[in-house]
Amino acid sequence: MRVKPLPLGFVFRSRAKEEKAPAADKAPVNFSKQTRDPQAPKGRPTPKRSEAQSQRRSVANTPTSRKEAAKRQREERRTQMERQRQALASGDERYLPARDKGPVRRFARDFIDSRFNIAEFFLPMAVVILVLSMVRVGYLQNLALLLWLVVIVLIVLDSIVTGFRLKKRLAERFPAENKRGAVAYALMRSLQMRRLRLPKPQVKRGERP
Template sequence: MRIPWQKSDSEGGSTAIELPKEPAGPKGSAKKNAGASRESAGPRAQGDAPLPKGYTPPKGRPTPKRHEQEIKRGVVRDPNALTPAQQAQRNKELKKSMSPQEWKDYKKRQREQRREATREAQARMDAGDERYMLDRDKGEVRAFVRDWVDSRRFINNWVMPAALVILVLTFAVSYATPQVANAISLISLAFMITIIAEALIIGRGANRAVTQKFPGSGETGFALGMYAFSRATQPRRWRTPKPRVAAGKKVN
């Protein structure tokens, strides 16, 4: 279709704009060449340019499941050492062969066994068995930091009960006189400043102690300071693993 003001070829040439054409070649060759260039550029970019912070190279294998990792460490929660999928299949088969009352009794025994296994795992974790401990708690450096914190008394040891008391007082005096409400606010602010200042002291002290005890360990820094601070904010009875040293005892 020709636009009225557009000249035809016979009237003096065409005003159409010619776009640059791709080089001739087999059908689909341009896409293949682009894909090949991206694939070839990937390894060179990784080898020549520095990798970004936090880069994790592909493992080439699926991530191992928690059940498999626990069995490798010697932790067997199920006496039959069945995976969750195998246990589900077994329950499905047993349910078909049982009466409703037998199935109910069987599920009750299963719940009791799981609770007993959980209590056993918690007891092992409290005792310091590294097979049952979290990764953040493993190692002699973290054990030393726990002993270092447990042997000292901090204001942060009372942060949870103090926060609860301040919260209750805040709601209790919400309708009280402004003077009382202002006093509670000032006390809360002073307590928060004290907690933050002592957190810095705990972090620096724990890092200094680890540097002296384990020179060149490489585990010092912000993460270790936060680990010591989080341990200090927990009431002594709630800490896991349980404290091994008494408060006031010197830890070297």
Template sequence: MTTDSTGKGRPTPKRKDAQAKVKVSSLSPVVTKEQKRAQKLASRQDRVNSRAAYLRGDESAMPLRDRGPERRFVRNYVDARRSIGEYFLPIIFIVLVLTLIQVPAVQFAAIALMYAVLLVAIIDGVFLGRKIKRIINSKYPTSSTKGLAMYAWLRSTQMRRLRAPHPQTKVGDVVN
């Protein structure tokens, strides 16, 4: 065995320094805590601004499922009318309270009310979907009506205050 007396010319690094060097990614720059905090704050502000634009109805801030003139028309058409579906959630709450009453007739009536409202909401959704498809076919003859009936029905079952994007029309307005 021969021994090399020249050595490597530098001290052996500490283990934690060697491991830290391996952990640092070459793709992301070294960031200080202040830079991370500022970046987090900026990203939060971007999300808040994007959400506000979405709720306003800004087309560029909407997801693909809500974009396009057909979807805007459907939203405005649904928002310009009242439907039983938007009252379903409050009615369910009333049914819940009524089922707590220990009178079988009241409990039965509450459950019957719930199913009746559900049935009427479904029937309303079917008629709404047919009407939406008919109007879209005449107004936008080249566009597809796929998914618009369900989109309209789901929006009509949400309480008006909770709809996103927020309604742009008032109840009773004529939508063109």
């Protein structure tokens, strides 16, 4: 009996194709109705309009080069310095330098500005003493030296009394606040003439802070 030869394609046919075919038929088809923005990243849903606008705004505000970043930093620094200058003139606590912020420092400034301080007359007295000492007259030079000693002693005594009073008032007014450096801050302010003080005085002389 003669056997018919099998076709070679049947013998050497790839079994991988036969195994993949049923798996492809069984794979679920995703008929998602969610639309995707053509500009959205692949595989992600379309962002909301507000999110897209904020992203575009952040990208627009991001500096593209080192030169542009340096320019933006200079502009921000200039704006901050202008705000501080205005705050020093108006006493606005929001934009004052760190050394002038806080209720303790404000009270210390008001305490000094509300009274006469001998130390604030140091600069004009120093000019007078310097002029007298330059005159080639013996008794005037001696007078200049005497005035210099008197002014120094009065400033030291007045500063000691002012420091003790201020420290006592701060302890009464701000028992739980950090008062470190407040007295020294106030005494340094007392050495300046009233019209040259920064921040500008916010109380009148004789007004109780």
